Amino acid sequence: MKPLFQSFVLFVLLFSLNAQAYNSNGTLTVNGLARTFVFHSAKQMHLLPPLTCHCLL
Amino acid sequence: MMHGDGGSGSGIKSYCGLDAIADANNFIAVYPDGQMAGSSRTWNQYIDGTAGRPDNANLADDLPFLDALIEHFKTTYGINCQKVYAAGHSSGAFMAYYAAVAMSNKIAAIAPYAGSIWYDTNDPVSNDYYNANFDASVPVLHIHGTADNTVSPPATTWS
Numbered sequence: 001m002k003p004l005f006q007s008f009v010l011f012v013l014l015f016s017l018n019a020q021a022y023n024s025n026g027t028l029t030v031n032g033l034a035r036t037f038v039f040h041s042a043k044q045m046h047l048l049p050p051l052t053c054h055c056l057l
Numbered sequence: 058m059m060h061g062d063g064g065s066g067s068g069i070k071s072y073c074g075l076d077a078i079a080d081a082n083n084f085i086a087v088y089p090d091g092q093m094a095g096s097s098r099t100w101n102q103y104i105d106g107t108a109g110r111p112d113n114a115n116l117a118d119d120l121p122f123l124d125a126l127i128e129h130f131k132t133t134y135g136i137n138c139q140k141v142y143a144a145g146h147s148s149g150a151f152m153a154y155y156a157a158v159a160m161s162n163k164i165a166a167i168a169p170y171a172g173s174i175w176y177d178t179n180d181p182v183s184n185d186y187y188n189a190n191f192d193a194s195v196p197v198l199h200i201h202g203t204a205d206n207t208v209s210p211p212a213t214t215w216s
Binding site: 023025026028030031033035036037038039040041042 | 066067070075076079080081082083084085086087088089090092117118121122125126129130
């Protein structure tokens with residue numbers, strides 16, 4: 001039951017994150033210059049690293 | 058989505074409406090900042106694959122930045138690299154055209170708004186670079202007001 005409960009909690013957590021838009025920003029150093037950007041994603045779940053997504057499957 | 062001269066990534070994010078479209082269509086909208094030129098931001102959109110621009114020799118080449126952005130979102134967020142698109146307003150539109158010419162293997166299509174292609178057919182470096190890298194297979198959605206007196210609409214019949 002415990003692993004099942006943990007999976008349920010994880011699902012609820014990801015589902016709630018998935019329902020929210022996500023805004024963030026970042027900096028990349030390119031040829032010695034600090035280059036900045038902002039970005040927006042409809043679903044934070046899409047921003048999880050691929051490995052994490054694979055683990056969910 | 059690349060801003061125009063004097064703008065910023067956060068600025069164009071706030072008014073262009075792309076966030077809502079990203080929400081409805083499940084994609085990530087990225088708004089890079091151009092590089093500082095004096096007190097405002099711009100892009101090195103001159104098509105010659107090098108640093109410097111005819112009107113500003115100090116600008117770095119912006120292609121490596123766009124390339125690094127794509128790689129960043131690929132490695133960090135696992136984006137589909139077959140569906141990377143570039144859009145921009147004014148100077149950002151020029152930069153979108155430049156990306157289409159120079160990065161046609163990474164840019165699926167472009168949507169420039171109130172901009173054009175900036176290269177000089179009389180400049181051997183620019184002309185050679187353009188001819189060597191141009192790939193007509195990149196689809197373009199060009200949006201331009203006919204009364205635009207800042208950037209004239211291309212004198213071309215689009216087909």
